[in-house]
Amino acid sequence: MLTKYLNKSGYTVFISDNRGHGASIDAKYNHGYIDGVEKVVDDNIAITNCLNEYFPEKEVYMIGHSLGTVFARIFLENSDYKINKLVLSGPPNFIEIVPLAIFIGNIANLYFVEHKTLKILEKLYTGKKLTTIGYHITKKKYKK
Known part of the structure; x- marks a missing residue:
């Protein structure tokens, strides 16, 4: 739904699933398995580098939802200059x-x-x- 809205508003959307989530589920990365936050953040840095390389005239916005907000915040620590804007949706909070x-x-x-x-x-x-x-x-x- 968000993708369709963004497309209608003139945005091109690139979607990636984190390891162990969505279309990235396979024999090594089954439901929810992540073998290190650093690897997921490195994946996002590599994707962002490719987007910046292949589409240098375009601004890059990142949207992180739920656990993705954690990865996005870690991404910002060293790579904030690689994106133009960041949207965080549903960040996790402390649960007893x-x-x-x-x-x-x-x-x-x-x-x-x-x-x-x-x-x-x-x-x-x-x-x-x-x-x-x-x-x-x-x-x-x-x-x-």
Whole structure:
């Protein structure tokens, strides 16, 4: 929807999926797997360099959404001069139970191959509904 709007407004849009997201999912980078923030930021720097090289007369705007806002902010640390504008949409904020999610992910990595996607975790980061597990969290109390 945003792409169509930008095209109608005269913008050319280049979209890239971060490793382990969207069309970048494959055997090495399955749902949500990222083997280093630096690699994702380096990917974005390489893409931006190509855009600037092939379209030197065009301004480059970057849009980062959700986790992409984190990568975009790191991108700015050393490469802010490579883009003309930045839009951040839905940046993550502090959520009290994130340490629990990180702990569960680390435990899962101890017992499973690092690149294996657990079904429950896949559903959490793809937005699919959890049909077999129906727990919700209320102020440090778990209800079924």
